[in-house]
Amino acid sequence: MTTSSRVGIVGLGLSSPLGADLDGAWARLMAGESAIGLMSFEGLPDIAAARVQEDVAAVLPKLQQVGTERVSQMALAAARRSIDDAGCGPWADAERVGLYLGTGMGGASTIDSAYAALYAGRRVPPLTVPTSMVNAAAAQLALQCQIRGPVLTYAVACASSAAALAEAAHALRRGEVDVAIAGGVEAVLTKGTVAAWQALRTLAPPHEADPARSCRPFSPDRAGLVLGEGAAFFVLQREDDALREGRRIRAWLAGSAISCDAAHLTNPDQRGQMAALRRALAAAGLQPADVGYCNAHGTATVAGDPVECAALRELWAEAAPALRVSSTKAAHGHMLGAAGAVEALWTVLALERGEIPPTAGTQALDPACTGLGHVLGQGERAAGLRHALSNSFAFGGTNVSLVFSKAE
Structure with missing residues (x-):
């Protein structure tokens, strides 16, 4: 090693x-x-x-x-x-x-x-x-x-x-x-x-x-x-x-965590999602306020979106309004088993380029999803972005959160 x-x-x-x-x-x-x-x-x-x-x-x-x-x-x-x-x-x-x-x-x-x-x-x-x-x-x-x-x-x-x-x-x-x-x-x-x-x-x-x-x-x-x-x-x-070997490091995969809701085959569970988020941050040695962007799972289902937003709000607490959030599924759909990798790739590019992609298809927010820094319509600059995460929450109750850090 x-x-x-x-x-x-x-x-x-x-x-x-x-x-x-x-x-x-x-x-x-x-x-x-x-x-x-x-x-x-x-x-x-x-x-x-x-x-x-x-x-x-x-x-x-x-x-x-x-x-x-x-x-x-x-x-x-x-x-x-x-x-x-x-x-x-x-x-x-x-x-x-x-x-x-x-x-x-x-x-x-x-x-x-x-x-x-x-x-x-x-x-x-x-x-x-x-x-x-x-x-x-x-x-x-x-x-x-x-x-x-x-x-x-x-x-x-x-x-x-x-x-x-x-x-x-x-x-x-x-x-x-x-x-x-x-x-x-x-x-x-x-x-x-x-x-x-x-x-x-x-x-x-x-x-x-x-x-x-x-x-x-x-x-x-x-x-x-x-x-x-x-x-x-x-x-x-x-x-x-x-x-x-002289390779360019585009970003660090700083931490990850996997949890299971053990609650329902298809309905999301806030406790299970928070467990993955909390442990991924701990693995990366970060506090919630250190993370500036979340590429959310955000599938646009009636049940799923508010649960994910509630998990982020509770864990980020007073730092929640500053957490930029978007779901890129609005642009490319839900790729199911490929979603985690594709959305992790966008998260790496966000860190690398100092830009945050938007939730393209959304013009207004459900009150149950407010309290976070949603990026809507078009992307925005984020020159100071140092840490970002990508969420993938699945049928069967498996939750995965990946934390990435900018390569300095």
Whole structure:
């Protein structure tokens, strides 16, 4: 183990509805743009959704595309970008490189197609199992990027990739690996998955005047979440290793914590959320007032938003009005298992650039969500921002809070 236990972020990679280029996607986010639009499936009501527009299949030769599906291809696109951004590879010792990936549903389109074929009396494709298994994306990344250390998949619904980041940092601090590739991916915009979410009655109906405003976190007229898809990956190293190898440290993953509500499968719980927040701050050695920005989980559900705001207000106390808060889901939808990683990436860029992105779709606040420094409409400058956090609170009761610090 090296002398420093600080974990630095040395590479970032993205595949999102706002784009894959970090500068371009960030500019759209800061301007308050939304990538949410209408999406149609035969036999179902139209939905509001945010889809990745790039050709993610192009990351593989045509012959290899047959054995992979969209979720794995999207993960590979983002992970390769993070590795390129870090200037890593080929690995000096591939057995000292670990992969920590979060996803909620894995190969949703493969499962959807297989059931459609079965019930129509057609042949189920022979690669259905290896293509749809929840660890398929991680297996493909390991194969394509020659990662021979621990390759792990975390599936705790909307907290999956945030948990993957937390566990990757722990593995580095324990000396289990020297380089950690960590992040998440989700591609669930399929007919079967959409029908299941519609049955749960948590999806927001498309906004009549402007579908881009369908997701309105913290707003009094919010009507539910909007599905999105995407991927984000990080390359993490211990401080001494990164500096010795001449890598730029973009930010520090200063602390993390994971808790479980143990209260309800789908309803949020303030006590459980506060436990994750409190312990993440303690792990980072910070007080609430030290943290200037929170990328909130903020799904725009009627139940969820007030609970998260109450947790932040209670913990931040008199410092709550100064805590800048936004939910970037208003711009790119809820990416489920990929949400934690994508929103952590925005949090790192906020620290790096001294800017805070807005909650794009919201024009007024629900009284239950006030008392915090909400950033609405367009982003704002925050030159003095030193510490920020990202929340991911999941179905099943898993809560993950990640604390990041500016690299000085």
